[in-house]
Amino acid sequence: MKKALYFIFTKSVGLYINGMSYAFPEKANQLAYSIFSKPRKGKITLDKLPKTLTSATIEMVESDGEQYATYTWKGNDTVILLVHGWESNSARWKKTLPYLKETGSTIIAIDGPAHGLSSGTEFNIPKYAAAIDIVVKRHKVSFLIGHSFGGKTCLYYQSHYPNTTVKKVVTLGAPSEFNTILNNYTHLLRLNNRIVSGLVQKCVAVSKIELNQFTGANFATSLSTKGLVAHDVDDSIVAYKEGQAIAAAWKGAVFVQTNGLGHGLHDDALYNTIISFLFDLEK
Incomplete structure (x- = not known):
């Protein structure tokens, strides 16, 4: 029943945007982009703050007129x-925090644009990276760990904001190809060619890079930072081959294949592998 309703909803939205494209093309393109870039979930409020975050010191940082929430668990001078x-x-x-806290490091987490306690309605990687840059410089971050689009954002950040304080980067289930995600969206809504063309132009304007170059693998090729790429063979959200592509492009990166962890990649052994990589511990 839910699948049928979802099909009807997406088809209706697509028909509406397609119809609008003939009379109001600019409005139709903006609506298509707004739906594409706006998260449907992930927001939280202070009065219903997840228990995990209640023990952290919460601070807001400003970037390009938006407010980004950061959560800090204070430790030593090594900042993750x-x-x-x-x-x-x-x-x-x-699930990751207890393992990282055992290292004695200062742990900081950031809510991305339009997520968590952060402001905004649009998520995009350049916005996310600009906010990350403020945190990295302010706190002299040593290590970045990013999951999914957060992982791709870390790759984008390191390639566009070379920073000597960041020594190592870990990506978990990160996507590489942007065109795949865009194509899935336009196919789901069955958008017509004029909308697809406008959507591509908008995404290029936001990213300032041609979409065939807006890939995790392309960002990774320019990195001298040490990296660890973890991806699960059973990841149903981001294909395993995307993790392989990032690792192949990233000179000297360690590739960790997992089995049965899916896209979440929560696992004691993997956490320990990450810590060993970050702190050069013997296995």
Whole structure:
């Protein structure tokens, strides 16, 4: 029943946008982009803050007129920044945090644009990276750990904001191809060619890069930062081959294949592998 309703809803939205494209093309293109870039979930409120985040010190940082929430668990001078993915928030690190805290490090998590306690209605990687840059510089971050789109944002950040304080980056289930995501969206709504063309132009204007170059693998090719790429063979959200492509393009990166963890990649052994990588511990 839910699948049938979802099909009817997406088809109706697509028909509406397609119809609008003939009389009001600019409004139709803007609506198509707004739906594409606006998360449907992931927002939280202070009065219903997830328990995981209540023990953190919450601060807001401003970037391009938007407010971004950060959560800090104070430790020593080694700072780890956690970067969540699409339709998520900093509470997604609930299972990871205990392992990172054992290292004695200062842990900071950030809510992406239009997620968690952060402001805005539009999510895009350049916005996310600009906010990350403020946190990295302010707190002299040593390590970045990003999940899903957060992982791709870390790659974008390191390739566009070279920063000597970041020594290592970990990506978990990160996507590489942007065109795949865009094509899935336009196919789901069955958008016509004039809308697809306008949507592509809008995405290029936002990213300032041609979409065939807006890939995790392309960002990784320019990195000298040490990296670990983890991806699960059973990931039903981001294909395993995308993780392989990022690792192949990233010179010297460690590739970790997992089995049965899906897209979430929550696992004691994997956490320990990440910590060993970050702190050069013997296995």
